[in-house]
Amino acid sequence: MTTTILKTQDLSIKFGGVTAVDCVNIEAHDNELIGLIGPNGAGKTTLFNLLTGVYQPTHGTVSLFNGEKLAQVNHVSAYKRAQLGIARTFQNIRLFKTRTVIENVLIAMTNQTAAKTIHAIFRTPSFYQHEAKKRQHAMALLDIFNMAHVADELASNLPYGQQRRLEIVRALATNPKILFLDEPAAGMNPQETAALTALIKQIQQQFQLTIILIEHDMNLVMTVSQRVYVLEYGKILATGTPTEIQQNPAVIKAYLGDDML
Numbered sequence: 001m002t003t004t005i006l007k008t009q010d011l012s013i014k015f016g017g018v019t020a021v022d023c024v025n026i027e028a029h030d031n032e033l034i035g036l037i038g039p040n041g042a043g044k045t046t047l048f049n050l051l052t053g054v055y056q057p058t059h060g061t062v063s064l065f066n067g068e069k070l071a072q073v074n075h076v077s078a079y080k081r082a083q084l085g086i087a088r089t090f091q092n093i094r095l096f097k098t099r100t101v102i103e104n105v106l107i108a109m110t111n112q113t114a115a116k117t118i119h120a121i122f123r124t125p126s127f128y129q130h131e132a133k134k135r136q137h138a139m140a141l142l143d144i145f146n147m148a149h150v151a152d153e154l155a156s157n158l159p160y161g162q163q164r165r166l167e168i169v170r171a172l173a174t175n176p177k178i179l180f181l182d183e184p185a186a187g188m189n190p191q192e193t194a195a196l197t198a199l200i201k202q203i204q205q206q207f208q209l210t211i212i213l214i215e216h217d218m219n220l221v222m223t224v225s226q227r228v229y230v231l232e233y234g235k236i237l238a239t240g241t242p243t244e245i246q247q248n249p250a251v252i253k254a255y256l257g258d259d260m261l
C-alpha cells in the first residue's frame with residue numbers, strides 16, 4: 001500500500017507578471033524516488049522553494065503527512081518544515097567553507113539533537129555523552145559517503161564533487177522524511193555522477209526516505225527515479241515511470257530530443 005507523504009493542490013506563485021508555478025498538483029509517497037525535470041526556467045527550483053517553505057504560494061496548498069493525516073503547511077516556515085522532516089540541498093553549494101567537514105555535519109544536526117541548555121552551559125557529563133553520540137552519528141554518515149577520512153579537512157579544501165556530497169550528508173543529518181535534491185550532479189564529472197547515482201539509490205533504501213530530485217542529467221534521473229514529473233512553463237506536462245516519460249511524444253518533443261528515442 002502506498003502512503004501519501006506530500007501533496008499539492010493547484011499550487012501557484014506569481015512574480016509580477018510571471019506565473020513561475022501554475023496550478024501544480026503533485027503527490028509523493030512514502031519511500032518514493034521522484035525526478036523533476038524540465039527546461040531552464042520551467043519553475044523546478046521555485047516549486048522546491050514552495051514545497052520547502054522558502055516561498056508562500058500566491059494560490060493553492062502544500063500538505064505534508066503529519067502523524068496520521070496530511071496537514072496544510074502553507075504558512076509553516078522553512079525552519080519549522082525542517083523540524084517536520086523536510087531537508088534540502090541547493091543548486092549553489094551552501095557549506096560553511098571555513099569549518100571542517102565534520103563540523104558542517106554537526107552544525108546541521110544541532111536543530112534535531114540540541115542538548116538541554118543547562119547541560120550545555122555547565123558542560124555536564126550528560127553534555128559530553130550527547131556530543132560524543134552526535135559525533136559518532138556524523139562519522140557514520142560520512143562513512144556511508146566514503147568521506148570519513150576527510151572529516152577534519154576544511155570544507156573549502158574538498159574537491160567540488162565531495163562538497164556536493166557533503167551537502168547531502170548535511171541534509172541527511174537532520175533525519176528527514178523527505179529529501180529534496182536540487183541538481184545534485186551539477187558540475188560533476190562523469191565518474192562523480194556515476195558514483196552519485198549509486199549513492200542516491202543506496203541512501204533511499206538505507207534511510208527509507210522519500211527523495212525528490214531536480215536534475216538535468218537525464219541518465220541519472222531515468223536510472224534512479226521510480227516516477228518522473230515534467231514541468232513546462234510552470235505547469236505539469238506529464239508524469240509517469242521513466243519508461244513512460246521517455247516514450248511520451250510531448251516530452252520527447254519538448255525536452256529529451258531524438259537521442260532518447
Ligand SMILES: Nc1ncnc2c1ncn2[C@@H]1O[C@H](COP(=O)(O)OP(=O)(O)OP(=O)(O)O)[C@@H](O)[C@H]1O
Nearest residue numbers: 015018019020038039040041042043044045046047
Ligand atoms: N524570486 C524571483 N523573482 C522573480 N522571478 C523569479 C524568481 N524566482 C524565479 N523566478 C522566475 O520564475 C521562473 C522559473 O524559475 P526557476 O528558477 O524556478 O526555474 P528552473 O526550472 O529551476 O530553472 P533552471 O533549470 O535553470 O534552474 C523563471 O522565469 C524565473 O526567472
